[in-house]
Amino acid sequence: MIDFHCHLDLFPRPAAVVSEVEAAGIYLLSVTTTPKAFAKTARLPTKSSRIRTALGLHPQLVHERHQEVDLFCRLISETRYVGEIGLDGGNEFARHLDLQNEVFNRLLRSCSDAGGKILSIHSRHASGEVLEALKQYPGCGIPILHWFTGPIRDAERAVELGAWFSVGLPMLRSKRAGSLLAKIPRERILTETDAPFASTKGHSYPREALSSAFAELAKHWKCEPEDVKQQLLGNLRRVVETNRPAGTDVAVSEGRLTTQSANRYCPATPRR
Numbered sequence: 001m002i003d004f005h006c007h008l009d010l011f012p013r014p015a016a017v018v019s020e021v022e023a024a025g026i027y028l029l030s031v032t033t034t035p036k037a038f039a040k041t042a043r044l045p046t047k048s049s050r051i052r053t054a055l056g057l058h059p060q061l062v063h064e065r066h067q068e069v070d071l072f073c074r075l076i077s078e079t080r081y082v083g084e085i086g087l088d089g090g091n092e093f094a095r096h097l098d099l100q101n102e103v104f105n106r107l108l109r110s111c112s113d114a115g116g117k118i119l120s121i122h123s124r125h126a127s128g129e130v131l132e133a134l135k136q137y138p139g140c141g142i143p144i145l146h147w148f149t150g151p152i153r154d155a156e157r158a159v160e161l162g163a164w165f166s167v168g169l170p171m172l173r174s175k176r177a178g179s180l181l182a183k184i185p186r187e188r189i190l191t192e193t194d195a196p197f198a199s200t201k202g203h204s205y206p207r208e209a210l211s212s213a214f215a216e217l218a219k220h221w222k223c224e225p226e227d228v229k230q231q232l233l234g235n236l237r238r239v240v241e242t243n244r245p246a247g248t249d250v251a252v253s254e255g256r257l258t259t260q261s262a263n264r265y266c267p268a269t270p271r272r
Contacts, residue, residue, distance in 0.1 A: 001210050002232050003028040004166040005083065005120050005146045005192035008051070009041040012203045018044050020205040021051060027236060029192075031083040031120050033058040035071040042079070054081035059088040059122055062103045063096040069103055073110045080243060082111055083120025084146065087133075090125045101129065108137040116141035118243050120166065127154040134161055142243055147171055147194055148180070155183045164239070166192040169209045172216035181220050186231055187238070191217070 001024070008030040011017045021028050027050045032038050038055050045051035055075050057068060076082075085107050087100050111117045121143050123130040127150025134143050144164040148155060148171075158165075165184050168191065171177065181189075191213045195206050214232075218225045 001026045001207075001214065001229075002191050002236055003193050003195075003210055004144065004190040004236075005029060005031055005168075006195050007031060007033070007197065008044055009037055011196050011205075014041075014044055016203075017205045018046075018049070018051065020207070022046060022049050024205075024207055026050065026207070026210070028052070029054055029081060029083065029120060032056040033061055033084060034065050035068045035075055038075055038079075052081050053079060054083035054118075054120060055079050056082065056084040056120075057103065057107060058084050059086050059100045059104065059126075060093055062100045063093075066099060066103050069106055072107060076110050076114045076117070080118055081120070082107070082117045082141070083144075084122050085119065086122030086146075087126035087130050088122060088124045089129070094125070097126065097129070100126075101133065104130075104133055105136065108133060108140045111141050112137045112139040115139075116243060118142050118144065118239060120144050120146050122146055123148060123150055125149075127151065127158075131157050131161060131163075134163065142239055144190065144239075146192060147198075152176075152179060152183060155180055159184060159188070164188040164190065164235075166190045167213065167217075168192045168194055168198060169213045169216065170198055172213055172220070177216075178220060181217075186221065187235060189217075189232070190235055190239070191232060 003026055006028055008014050008017055029052055030041060031054045032041050033056055035057060042053040057072055087104055089097055116139055119141055121130060123145055131154060144166050145158055146166050147168060148165055167189060191210060193206050193209055214225050214228045217228045
């Protein structure tokens with residue numbers, strides 16, 4: 001199974017969750033909310049793990065942590081994955097959108113200068129602005145829109161720009177799931193949990209929610225869950241291979257960690 005957006009470091013007992021994920025053989029993208037959280041989070045998985053750690057600066061924290069942008073730019077060479085980054089135009093954060101845009105554009109420029117990354121992007125109440133920023137930095141890498149809630153027309157624009165989407169169980173059970181999935185090619189979809197913020201009860205990893213997401217996709221696509229599994233594994237391989245740096249081996253079946261940093265760990269929790 002694939003979980004392409006999970007906050008491992010924000011579980012009450014992250015090491016225990018890592019053990020659950022590794023035992024289940026799940027391919028997981030562990031996103032961070034601040035650059036200072038990257039180093040210790042990257043040390044959570046074992047060397048044989050299928051877990052990858054992303055470098056992030058969450059838009060809901062930008063007004064408090066924008067001074068960490070320079071650290072983000074220094075760490076960008078240490079990972080192929082970036083997230084969670086993006087924009088948030090919700091009521092509590094709309095007044096910070098100018099600063100968010102400034103920071104988001106700088107992060108995209110950093111990704112572009114580094115040769116392109118695989119990006120997990122937040123676009124709540126700001127999907128149009130996110131797409132405009134992505135248009136300015138076509139070399140930033142592969143944008144994957146996490147838990148997309150924007151208008152269907154923005155989903156269509158995102159597809160035209162080459163964006164991907166990560167979808168979770170609550171999203172797949174929403175009233176508009178069918179109309180949204182009809183606009184997204186199957187070849188550009190990955191599953192996610194956004195745990196521990198969604199899809200989870202208690203302190204354990206929500207493996208059942210991930211299985212249920214596969215089942216929901218099977219209903220929407222009118223196919224068997226095994227077909228969904230093979231489709232998503234193929235999608236993951238394609239994302240990884242497309243963004244592969246020269247001279248590296250990144251087969252999906254292998255589980256090698258990226259280089260780690262020694263910066264101080266300082267987790268921060270965005271609001272959901």
